[in-house]
Amino acid sequence: MASATGIPDVNNLRGTGEDEPLLGRRGDASQQDGTSLLWNLYLGTAAVAQAGIWVLAAIVWGSIFSHDLIFMSAHPLLNSAGLLLVVQAALVLQPTHTPEQKRAGTIAHAIFHFFGVSALTSGLVIIEINKARSGHRAEFASAHARLGLIFYILIYAQVFVGFTQYWVQSIYGGEEKAKKIWKYHRVGGYITATLGLATVCAATWTTYVVNVLSTQKWAVILASVITLVGVVPRIKLQKLGLRRDGENSEGRIRLDL
Numbered sequence: 123m124a125s126a127t128g129i130p131d132v133n134n135l136r137g138t139g140e141d142e143p144l145l146g147r148r149g150d151a152s153q154q155d156g157t158s159l160l161w162n163l164y165l166g167t168a169a170v171a172q173a174g175i176w177v178l179a180a181i182v183w184g185s186i187f188s189h190d191l192i193f194m195s196a197h198p199l200l201n202s203a204g205l206l207l208v209v210q211a212a213l214v215l216q217p218t219h220t221p222e223q224k225r226a227g228t229i230a231h232a233i234f235h236f237f238g239v240s241a242l243t244s245g246l247v248i249i250e251i252n253k254a255r256s257g258h259r260a261e262f263a264s265a266h267a268r269l270g271l272i273f274y275i276l277i278y279a280q281v282f283v284g285f286t287q288y289w290v291q292s293i294y295g296g297e298e299k300a301k302k303i304w305k306y307h308r309v310g311g312y313i314t315a316t317l318g319l320a321t322v323c324a325a326t327w328t329t330y331v332v333n334v335l336s337t338q339k340w341a342v343i344l345a346s347v348i349t350l351v352g353v354v355p356r357i358k359l360q361k362l363g364l365r366r367d368g369e370n371s372e373g374r375i376r377l378d379l
């Protein structure tokens with residue numbers, strides 16, 4: 123298809139749609155028609171995000187398995203695995219743009235979340251049982267515990283809104299009204315994922331990690347930052363109800379209500 127200037131629109135020819143990612147050009151982080159959903163997990167800067175989150179999980183798992191395993195060891199193992207799955211849930215959906223891709227992407231997104239949030243919930247149950255057993259009275263005393271609590275509240279809220287806005291739209295008064303919620307769920311998702319990474323970073327300051335595991339703080343922080351460096355550039359402003367003015371990406375950002 124030719125554009126108004128007569129220059130062929132290469133992105134449309136490739137079936138990558140019109141959406142523009144936060145960094146890069148149109149189509150840079152868009153699923154091509156006919157390609158597998160799984161490619162979304164590596165497309166564009168997703169490879170950087172994968173490097174970050176897998177290294178983060180490897181650091182946590184490495185430091186746990188290089189020490190004696192105790193009941194509480196399951197908490198970091200399950201929570202880092204859960205966060206890894208939650209990041210996959212975001213990466214698989216970000217590049218979708220046609221109705222079919224979005225439908226398949228939403229199902230994959232929900233499946234990743236089902237396993238991710240199940241792991242995170244098990245991690246919470248483990249740490250609470252551990253606290254009850256060891257007679258620890260101080261609940262949510264450390265920065266890690268407080269960030270973790272906010273993270274859990276946000277992720278459960280996200281799961282509830284995400285599920286209902288797609289599959290139980292009647293509670294919002296119909297499809298059109300439910301779709302208006304999507305952009306808040308997307309923004310909420312990025313905030314929640316960032317908080318999850320911050321919670322893992324804060325874990326490196328807890329007494330157990332400092333005294334027993336001695337996990338390198340800088341390595342955990344660096345892996346978390348790399349994860350975000352991979353995820354953030356793929357954010358599509360249009361999907362958040364924001365648009366850039368002008369033809370190129372140097373225009374101002376505008377809110378579409």
Ligand code: HEM
Pocket residue numbers: 182197198199201202205249250253260261262263264265266267268270271273274318319321322325326328329330331337
């Ligand atoms: C997304 C990931 C994580 C979340 C959401 C999370 C959440 C939490 C929460 C809510 C608590 C407090 C429970 C209470 O006070 O009743 C806690 C405690 C704890 N977590 Fe995590 N955690 C995560 C990852 C990790 C990792 C990776 C480690 C270790 C490398 C870790 C180590 C600890 C330790 C040692 C405690 C007990 C000390 C304290 O309460 O501050 N956590 N976690």
